[in-house]
Amino acid sequence: MTTPVKYSELGLVNTKEMFASAMAGKYAVPAYNFNNMEQLQAIVLGCVQSKSPVILQVSGSARKYANPIMLRHMVAGAVEMARAEGSTIPIALHLDHGDSFELAQSCIDNGFSSIMLDGSHHSFDKNVELTRQVVEYAHERDVTVEGELGVLAGVEDEVSHETSHYTRPEEVEEFVSRTGVDSLAISIGTSHGAYKFKVKPGEEVPPLRFDILEEIEQLLPGYPIVLHGASAVIPKYVEMINKFGGKMEDAVGNSEEQLRRAAASAVCKINIDSDGRLAMTAIIREILTQKPSEFDPRKYLGPARDELIRMVKEKNELVLGSAGRAK
Numbered sequence: 001m002t003t004p005v006k007y008s009e010l011g012l013v014n015t016k017e018m019f020a021s022a023m024a025g026k027y028a029v030p031a032y033n034f035n036n037m038e039q040l041q042a043i044v045l046g047c048v049q050s051k052s053p054v055i056l057q058v059s060g061s062a063r064k065y066a067n068p069i070m071l072r073h074m075v076a077g078a079v080e081m082a083r084a085e086g087s088t089i090p091i092a093l094h095l096d097h098g099d100s101f102e103l104a105q106s107c108i109d110n111g112f113s114s115i116m117l118d119g120s121h122h123s124f125d126k127n128v129e130l131t132r133q134v135v136e137y138a139h140e141r142d143v144t145v146e147g148e149l150g151v152l153a154g155v156e157d158e159v160s161h162e163t164s165h166y167t168r169p170e171e172v173e174e175f176v177s178r179t180g181v182d183s184l185a186i187s188i189g190t191s192h193g194a195y196k197f198k199v200k201p202g203e204e205v206p207p208l209r210f211d212i213l214e215e216i217e218q219l220l221p222g223y224p225i226v227l228h229g230a231s232a233v234i235p236k237y238v239e240m241i242n243k244f245g246g247k248m249e250d251a252v253g254n255s256e257e258q259l260r261r262a263a264a265s266a267v268c269k270i271n272i273d274s275d276g277r278l279a280m281t282a283i284i285r286e287i288l289t290q291k292p293s294e295f296d297p298r299k300y301l302g303p304a305r306d307e308l309i310r311m312v313k314e315k316n317e318l319v320l321g322s323a324g325r326a327k
């Protein structure tokens with residue numbers, strides 16, 4: 001085995017102080033998913049420009065796509081780029097939906113500062129056991145861990161569920177105390193992917209279950225909560241995609257107003273993946289349709305990256321409330 005690389009060597013931090021500040025300041029830290037250079041540049045530059053802390057988030061399959069070694073160096077480069085811009089924003093590198101101890105261990109030994117172990121599809125006891133195992137390894141190395149209770153519907157890189165079940169508040173306290181997890185992803189009505197809800201035109205998206213969130217807040221005051229599947233599925237991008245030859249029918253997401261309300265509560269981390277994918281795809285489709293002779297990847301990936309920077313800044317400002325919270 002090669003020598004483990006600790007996240008601090010890459011200029012990264014774990015999520016502990018990030019979440020404490022988010023809780024005190026009533027905002028949420030954005031966790032943006034990426035798997036290539038342009039996405040990573042856009043996320044980091046968008047957060048540098050809006051002075052927001054950021055969690056760089058990678059699923060197991062995204063890590064495989066980029067190559068684990070390549071990915072580590074990309075992140076180190078992104079941190080160095082931010083510092084060269086004169087920015088000191090806190091940056092974490094987080095594994096999204098880790099499904100085994102071995103994957104968690106490999107990420108921790110390769111510079112990740114935060115790990116999600118998602119055992120939500122297992123029985124309660126098995127979930128506790130797996131999460132506990134990862135927490136022990138992670139905490140010895142000062143890496144923070146996110147667990148999950150409850151099941152989100154929808155399709156994401158690693159997970160796919162037809163139906164959701166909401167988190168049971170009565171299980172939360174026991175889960176947190178038995179596992180020692182630093183934060184917990186809960187299911188209160190967000191959903192993975194771009195096809196989140198089956199609603200007819202003009203129909204409202206079902207509201208988030210703030211009653212469940214409030215109950216959890218009362219049971220565990222000050223404990224950091226995480227929301228997954230929290231893209232708004234920004235309508236202007238879906239419209240652009242459909243206008244320029246795409247076919248995304250019935251793509252609908254969460255209300256940004258509700259997400260902003262959640263960000264002001266115990267929710268300290270909000271995951272955004274689909275919206276970033278949509279922003280880039282919309283611009284790439286537009287350019288390739290309008291300039292069919294274009295074949296220089298920089299000519300469509302560059303503008304797609306610029307659009308993603310704009311989207312990140314807007315989200316930090318209007319949804320997360322994280323803009324201006326770092327330097």
Ligand SMILES: [Zn+2]
Pocket residue numbers: 097156192228229271
């Ligand atoms: Zn997720």
